[in-house]
Amino acid sequence: MKVAAASLRAARFDALGLRRALSGLMVPLLVAAMTFLAALALGGWIGSIALASQWRDGAGAALTVQVPQPAEAAAHGGGSRIDAVSAVLTATPGVGAVHVLSADELSDLLRPWLGVGAERLAVPLPAVVAVQLTGGQATGGRPDLGPLAHRLEDAAPGTLLEDHGMWIDRLSYLAFSLQACALLALALVSAVAAAAIAVATRAGLAARREAIEIVHGLGATDGFIAGRFAHRAMVLAGGGGAIGALAALPVLLALAVLAAPFTGSVHGIVSISDALSALPPALWGGVAILPAAAAAIGFATAQGTVRRWLRRLP
Amino acid sequence: MVRFESVGLRYGRAGGKDAAPEVLRDISFALPEGAFCWLRGPSGAGKTSLLRLMYLAVLPTSGRLTLLGTDVGRSPRRVLPGLRRRIGVVFQDFRLLPHLSVFENVALPLRLAGRPDAQVRADVTELLRWVGLARKLHTPPYELSGGEQQRVAIARAVIARPNLLLADEPTGNLDEAQADRLMVLLRELNRLGTTVIVATHNDAMVERYPAAALRLDHGRLVHEA
Secondary structure, three states: OHHHHHHOOHHHOOOOOHHHHOOOOHHHHHHHHHHHHHHHHHHHHHHHHHHHHHHHHHHOOEEEEEEOOOOOEOOOOOOEHHHHHHHHHHHOOOEEEEEEOOHHHHHHHHHHHHOOOHHHOOOOOOEEEEEEEOHHHHHOOOOOOHHHHHHHHHHOOOOEEEOOHHHHHHHHHHHHHHHHHHHHHHHHHHHHHHHHHHHHHHHHHHHOHHHHHHHHHOOOOHHHHHHHHHHHHHHHHHHHHHHHHHHHHHHHHHHHHHHHHHHOOOOOOOOHHHHHHHOOHHHHHHHHHHHHHHHHHHHHHHHHHHHHHHOOOO | OEEEEEEEEEOOOOOOOOOOOEEEEEEEEEEOOOOEEEEEOOOOOOHHHHHHHHOOOOOOOEEEEEEOOEEHHHOOHHHHHHHHOOEEEEOOOOOOOOOOOHHHHHHHHHHHOOOOHHHHHHHHHHHHHHOOOHHHOOOOHHHOOHHHHHHHHHHHHHOOOOOEEEEEOOOOOOOHHHHHHHHHHHHHHHHOOOEEEEEOOOHHHHHHOOOEEEEEEOOEEEEEO
């Protein structure tokens, strides 16, 4: 009698027989594939945000100053042009480190273009000064370099000040485009998942048409019938989403490990925990949310599809 | 209780040159609460369509239909499910859900009404015992005989104590003894206050259980008695 009582419970009650009408692997597998792609797109989105901020902080905090004929006398005072430029830079507020590249460093820099022994060519080389800006100026937007350029020109005419701004702008545009593409990809896979769920729901409606009409005739509300379908679609899509997110995790980890040297987040992957921490927390959160998002898409799509279909009944 | 005022019904689109013909025309009658009424007429006269209007499977295309105090044509769609739950129907083809057990088929109206589990179990078990199906609670309907299926259909129609009970040719699949048993049950429900309307072309049955009758012919009400 215990068994009989248990089988009379409402928990096992499947009024529309949806466990059979909405079954099979089609929806879970499609949603798993879409979630896998969504996880990759999410990785691309969050990764490009991290790279963009990395570039901005690194390159945006540096200036390069070129001083032609560095050894000649400065316009004012008794020192050389390069000494005068260094003095002006050091005295400028917001400037952290001033480093005049040595002859070796300069030839290292030029070797790819001029080959070994650039100094033996009769090419007059400018001195190159690498300037590191302090945090305040690096993060508070790009500093106004106009006055500094004027003072450098005054100390050593012909001095060039380059702030990498153009490159940062270009990289920012690139990163922004990557983010837009990733968001577009997310929107597309969501739409494809919703379409697959809508098709499966319509097939379920067709298969259970008679049962739906009977239950409707017995006084079931649209909300009851749509709720049954939505619950079923939510379970299938959520399960598929979990499978897809789990499958994407190793791929994302591998990509994060490969990207780690560029983002500077980890300086060498030696252990599993290093690899796990290579994945940004935002991406962990995003991947964890994906199955829930898939379930929500399943629920909402089935609700909408069934409610629209039910409007044909009085 | 049930009031038809010049009700017309056509299936498919109204108007236009390919409009479907009216299956019911200018139907007017009123039944008081607690009435027992036969619905008679030859096959194709519109009995089933009239019942379909009364259990809200279709809405009138013209005229005014008032059921249990609600003007169904002028009510928003969301009030109709509540109205349907107060109307029990025994279909000619039973319309049981094949994927549910006998118990679950009969429990369905109570579940839809949101009754607590314990009450559902008690009421359904009691009613199925009363119609002689206590040993078939977990059987799927397709394993039952025609008479047993009909008893399940009747149990489902009355489990939620409807105000209005409609039956479409309920004795069509029954032998005479079973049909009499069913009529006793319907009269008993009627005595307890349920309005009962039974569509039939079984003249012998009507003679054995005399009551008010509506007679349809070619979609028109030809006799009200």
